[in-house]
Amino acid sequence: MEARFSTGDVASKLSVSRATVFRFIRSGRLSAENVAAPGKRPRYVIHQSGLDEFLASCPSSRPATPRIRRYKRTDSSRKYF
Structure with missing residues (x-):
């Protein structure tokens, strides 16, 4: 017999x-x-x-894309009147 889970069980697993x-x-x-x-x-x-199918299609199982790093503005790049 296949294992069955409640919504609370699945929530704690995920x-x-x-x-x-x-x-x-x-x-x-x-x-x-x-x-x-x-x-x-x-x-x-x-x-x-059903849980196995969901986990296989879950985007978190795919490799993460690298984030683009933003550069901080330096004080010299700010221009005041």
């Missing part, structure tokens, strides 16, 4: 809030199953395969 996990589910980036009764508040269960 170091994000539960609201962010709900946002991932609503946007379709993270697949989840609603196990609540019809007409009740949604209660999502995330399967291990």
